[in-house]
Amino acid sequence: MxxxxxxxxxxxxxxxxxxxxxxxxxAKLRTFAPKNTTPTTGFSIVIPIRNEAKNLPALLQSIAQLKYPPELFEVIIIDDFSTDQSERIYLNWRLTHSPFDTTFLENVRRTGSPKKDAIARALPILKHPWVITTDGDCILPENWLHTFHDFIQETKKEMVVGPVILKTKNNWFHDFQQLETLALQGTTMGSFGNHQGFMCNGANFAYTKAFFTELGGFDGLNQYAGGDDVLLLQKALQQQPQKVGYLKSAAATVETRAIDDLFEVLQQRIRWAAKSTGYSxxxxxxxxxxxxxxxxxxxxxxxxxxxxxxxxxxxxxxxxxxxxxxxxxxxxxxxxxxxxxxxxxxxxxxxxxxxxxxxxxxxxxxxxxxxxxxxxx
Known part of the structure; x- marks a missing residue:
């Protein structure tokens, strides 16, 4: 004993x-304050979705409210064979938001990782040098792109990790999920502050297409069902850590929705934990x-x-x-x-x-x- x-x-x-x-x-990681410089960085917002009909309206509305020149960003939604009304919701939104450059594509499955396939599907048609990924159940802050732009211009990084937080209701189950989210975000920030970064979230993750290509993309990672974010980040940190940065800013924090079903939460956390077997x-x-x-x-x-x-x-x-x-x-x-x-x-x-x-x-x-x-x- x-x-x-x-x-x-x-x-x-x-x-x-x-x-x-x-x-x-x-504490060592500097909090970044947006500088409100003139926007020059072009972003391609890549959003893989599957059955997000209940969440898409809020995401699309937040995109419409972004305070960034419409000519400097595009939205590419890759639909992974949804069986709900996701495409119809997008098309209805598109009719009333013509100033925005948007594309809706069907995914092409080549590996066992739908999100990697979706991102790879979007890459050949990008109109801008920066890829910035998010999810169908997210809400983007209005100064999201502007804050990323200012950070990129100041630091010259080619891959940037952004913070994510849960949008919750006032109930214990959502607070339970918030506990884990805050712990993961604290771990992400702390590890970057100690120059030992290893974690990110695809709901708020950006990199240049050129850097992605230089890294060899998802080569060597396709055997994992997930990892379009964390495993790609670790690959970058292993090869060229000086090009990777963390954007510690409330103005760049993306909200994602808490889940109401216990089984779905359990399956999501198993999916997240499964990536750890591929950690380098x-x-x-x-x-x-x-x-x-x-x-x-x-x-x-x-x-x-x-x-x-x-x-x-x-x-x-x-x-x-x-x-x-x-x-x-x-x-x-x-x-x-x-x-x-x-x-x-x-x-x-x-x-x-x-x-x-x-x-x-x-x-x-x-x-x-x-x-x-x-x-x-």
Whole structure:
């Protein structure tokens, strides 16, 4: 039993150390303020969709409200064989928004990764040098492109990672998802601040077509169902890290919708976790292992306490250290992305380790379903 106590304690210390290091990294990462310079950068907004009829109106409306010259951006929507009214919604919007340059294409499946196929489908017809990807369930801030433009002009980066936050309703299940989103965003910012970046979100990710081609595109990544964002980023960081930057700015933060169905959330998280098997970054691999071990340790300690194998005080001390480390990381991310809006995820912090352990194990040994399709790891 002494060995078990030591293992639990060692994993907890390792976990807290990782998160405190990430916390310090967020402070090192400069917050970027838009300069309101004259726009010159051309963007091709690439949006892979499948069955997004309920979300497309809000996304299209946010595109119409972008404060950026219409001649400097285009919108390319790649439909991955939707069975709902997504195309009709787009066509109706197009009729009343003629000043915008938009294209609606059907996806061409060549690999086991629909999103990579969709992006590859769009690349040959781009009219602008910059690709900027987002998702069908997102809402774009009005100064989104302008902020990216200013950052690109100042830093001369060729790949830029932007922040993402959930648009939630006032209920516990959405707050539960927000907990994970803030933790992931805090991890993303902290790792970039420590010059160990490895994570991004395709809902807010930009790169030049020239740099994408220079990297060899998705070559070597097509065996993974996901990874059009994270694995491409890690490929870039491995080859030319000086060309990659993180845009830490509330003005560039994209909102994505929380999910209302537990099964869909579980499948989405398994899909995300499955990418970790393709990580080329040793720091990312180490962090993923420590996070999984921490969640498994706390869940195991809790079960042992119920069976009177370990003291409740020991379980409480593990939870307290974990919660404190989680909270300070999320607190810093929350201040930037949600303006410090009240967020105290006590109940979620008890449930989340079990949820995370299940998704991690399923990602390692099984597949997942997404948008009505089954995928293998």
């Amino acid at each position: 002494d060995i078990l106590f030591f293992c639990f304690g060692f994993i907890t210390v390792m976990y807290a150390g990782f998160l405190l290091h990430l916390f310090s990294g967020i 970054n040793s720091y990312a691999k180490g962090l993923a292992v420590v996070v999984l071990l921490m969640n498994l340790s706390w869940g195991t300690a809790l079960l042992l306490a119920f069976n009177h194998k370990v003291p409740w005080a020991f379980v409480a001390s593990i939870w307290a250290v974990k919660y404190a480390a989680d909270f300070i990381l999320m607190y810093r991310a929350n201040n930037l992305l949600r303006g410090g809006k009240f967020f105290l995820p006590l109940a979620s912090s008890v449930v989340y380790p079990f949820f995370s352990s299940v998704t991690g194990i399923c990602a390692l040994f099984g597949g997942f379903r997404w948008k009505g399709r089954a995928f293998r790891r």
